[in-house]
Amino acid sequence: MSDAREVSINVPLMARVEGEGALDLRIRDGRIEELKLCIFEPPRLFEKFLEGRSFEEVPDMVARICGICPVAYQMSAVHAIESIFGLDPGTWVRAMRRLFYCGEWIESHSLHIHLLAAPDFLGYPSVSEMARDYPDAVRRGLHLQELGNDLIKLLGGRSVNPVGARVGGFHHAPQPDVAENLLARLQAALPEAEALLYWSAALDLPQAVQDFEYVSLRHAHEYPMNEGRIVSSRGLDIEIAGFEREFEELQVPHSTALHCLHQGKPYLVGPLARLNLNFDRLPQPVQDAALATGIRWPSMNVYHSIVARAVEIYYALSEAIRLLQAYELPAQPYVAAHPKAGVGYGCTEAPRGLLWHRYELDGQGRVLSARIVPPTSQNQARIEEDLRLSIEQFGTDKPEAEIREHAEVVIRNYDPCISCATHFLRLKVDRA
Amino acid sequence: MTAPIRIFGIGSPFGDDRIGWLAAEALQGRFDPAQVSVSSHDRPGAGLINLMRGARLVVLVDAVQSGAPAGTLHRLEGKAVRQAVAHYTSTHGFGIAEALELGDRLNDGPDRVVLWGVEGAICELAEINQSLQDALPGLLTAVMDEIDVAISTMN
Numbered sequence: 001m002s003d004a005r006e007v008s009i010n011v012p013l014m015a016r017v018e019g020e021g022a023l024d025l026r027i028r029d030g031r032i033e034e035l036k037l038c039i040f041e042p043p044r045l046f047e048k049f050l051e052g053r054s055f056e057e058v059p060d061m062v063a064r065i066c067g068i069c070p071v072a073y074q075m076s077a078v079h080a081i082e083s084i085f086g087l088d089p090g091t092w093v094r095a096m097r098r099l100f101y102c103g104e105w106i107e108s109h110s111l112h113i114h115l116l117a118a119p120d121f122l123g124y125p126s127v128s129e130m131a132r133d134y135p136d137a138v139r140r141g142l143h144l145q146e147l148g149n150d151l152i153k154l155l156g157g158r159s160v161n162p163v164g165a166r167v168g169g170f171h172h173a174p175q176p177d178v179a180e181n182l183l184a185r186l187q188a189a190l191p192e193a194e195a196l197l198y199w200s201a202a203l204d205l206p207q208a209v210q211d212f213e214y215v216s217l218r219h220a221h222e223y224p225m226n227e228g229r230i231v232s233s234r235g236l237d238i239e240i241a242g243f244e245r246e247f248e249e250l251q252v253p254h255s256t257a258l259h260c261l262h263q264g265k266p267y268l269v270g271p272l273a274r275l276n277l278n279f280d281r282l283p284q285p286v287q288d289a290a291l292a293t294g295i296r297w298p299s300m301n302v303y304h305s306i307v308a309r310a311v312e313i314y315y316a317l318s319e320a321i322r323l324l325q326a327y328e329l330p331a332q333p334y335v336a337a338h339p340k341a342g343v344g345y346g347c348t349e350a351p352r353g354l355l356w357h358r359y360e361l362d363g364q365g366r367v368l369s370a371r372i373v374p375p376t377s378q379n380q381a382r383i384e385e386d387l388r389l390s391i392e393q394f395g396t397d398k399p400e401a402e403i404r405e406h407a408e409v410v411i412r413n414y415d416p417c418i419s420c421a422t423h424f425l426r427l428k429v430d431r432a
Numbered sequence: 433m434t435a436p437i438r439i440f441g442i443g444s445p446f447g448d449d450r451i452g453w454l455a456a457e458a459l460q461g462r463f464d465p466a467q468v469s470v471s472s473h474d475r476p477g478a479g480l481i482n483l484m485r486g487a488r489l490v491v492l493v494d495a496v497q498s499g500a501p502a503g504t505l506h507r508l509e510g511k512a513v514r515q516a517v518a519h520y521t522s523t524h525g526f527g528i529a530e531a532l533e534l535g536d537r538l539n540d541g542p543d544r545v546v547l548w549g550v551e552g553a554i555c556e557l558a559e560i561n562q563s564l565q566d567a568l569p570g571l572l573t574a575v576m577d578e579i580d581v582a583i584s585t586m587n
Contacts, residue, residue, distance in 0.1 A: 067477070068475075111478055115530075126533075127530070131538055135537075138534070138538065142478065142482060145479070
């Protein structure tokens with residue numbers, strides 16, 4: 001290889017990202033000539049699959065897109081459909097949707113921090129190796145993940161592909177004793193979540209300060225989950241219905257996922273974007289803990305994403321406790337829906353960032369067209385930009401194995417839900 | 433999740449990957465719930481560790497890909513499950529192999545794990561292949577026999 005002026009690296013399988021996809025990397029004369037993150041995307045199939053279906057079927061169908069973040073798909077869908085019907089499901093449903101979402105953030109972030117990302121920063125090839133030296137940290141992660149799943153189960157009936165959500169609310173309300181029991185377990189786990197925050201901030205995270213725009217929802221007085229306006233670090237502030245006008249989706253030949261750009265440039269969505277834009281919306285104890293890590297928020301170090309996830313676990317756990325403390329059994333857990341024709345938008349904060357839906361329904365509430373923009377396809381261009389910068393900085397002359405490993409760390413840091421955005425992932429690095 | 437024997441139908445909504453769910457559905461109500469639980473799971477990943485905790489026997493039913501004709505049944509037990517699934521099931525970041533390995537590492541795994549795999553061919557948003565539907569009765573008999581033997585040796 002020493003005489004080679006052209007190098008191509010081929011890594012057939014990428015470990016520890018959710019789902020499957022591929023990265024092709026071609027290096028010539030020490031420069032990256034081509035870098036393609038390939039994603040094959042079921043949401044595109046689901047969009048067609050939804051056409052002709054009744055609005056009542058939509059929440060259950062979209063939940064199937066992703067085994068990790070089904071709540072997000074359901075929430076964006078029900079909000080979009082309710083906006084068409086002019087349906088306000090009321091304060092109980094609003095609070096329970098927030099609780100439902102807290103469960104998903106806790107579950108998804110705990111999985112990513114402990115099982116997928118932490119081994120990178122502690123120097124282990126996998127969490128199984130890491131568990132030998134850090135069994136308690138791994139158990140803490142599994143425990144928090146289980147609590148998140150149990151919160152989802154409380155409202156969704158089951159933690160994978162939950163079936164409890166419907167347009168107008170939920171099919172069933174949890175019994176107060178069940179809610180109380182879970183509340184006690186969440187309260188007992190709060191110190192674990194706070195400890196996790198300090199633990200994640202103490203990891204030996206790379207310094208990778210980059211210049212990029214970040215985008216999230218922003219709500220008048222809450223940390224954003226189900227509602228808000230779309231805002232960015234560069235002054236964007238629009239209604240969710242304006243997404244299509246502001247953000248362009250480009251078809252790229254190497255991926256069935258579309259590349260999303262804002263004013264022609266990549267942007268970041270997800271926990272770091274949310275935290276950077278909404279730090280002031282966190283309750284004081286969570287703000288204090290996030291500041292006690294010594295990190296200055298907003299942060300432009302993309303590796304602070306893992307700490308942002310830990311902040312959000314701590315927040316979501318506190319928020320779930322607050323919501324469950326006020327829990328009361330409602331007369332009815334939903335408001336009946338009366339179909340109307342029209343176009344509606346839903347945009348909520350999936351664990352990995354903005355999840356935008358648009359539906360057009362006919363007078364019977366049947367889907368005429370659907371459009372789903374998941375967070376991972378929005379981050380795809382940003383991940384490619386980061387990879388280009390990081391690999392050039394890392395050294396394109398490094399051995400293939402090291403470049404591959406480095407690329408995987410960069411990609412994993414974004415927690416790409418490639419099972420939302422793709423089905424099979426293969427990593428191909430090519431120095432031909 | 434307290435039954436000592438637990439059957440998990442593992443899958444996703446993608447074509448043949450649904451075989452585990454179909455099997456679990458067909459096995460519902462066929463056992464004493466105090467001894468055997470049956471449930472379906474969509475890409476459970478690390479959640480499998482919590483599901484398996486404290487079990488004497490876990491039977492996983494899933495679609496697999498090894499190059500055999502569609503509908504072929506495979507039975508694997510113990511370490512062989514972990515070694516084999518790492519190679520021939522699709523991974524979703526943190527899959528069955530990782531969950532079994534981590535469960536063992538934390539001394540949190542079940543006493544025994546058996547995988548009943550059905551060779552799949554189509555893994556996209558489509559109907560399940562006829563060969564897999566044809567294999568379902570044989571699969572159900574095999575899993576029920578497995579459970580009968582386990583119950584008789586437990587008592």
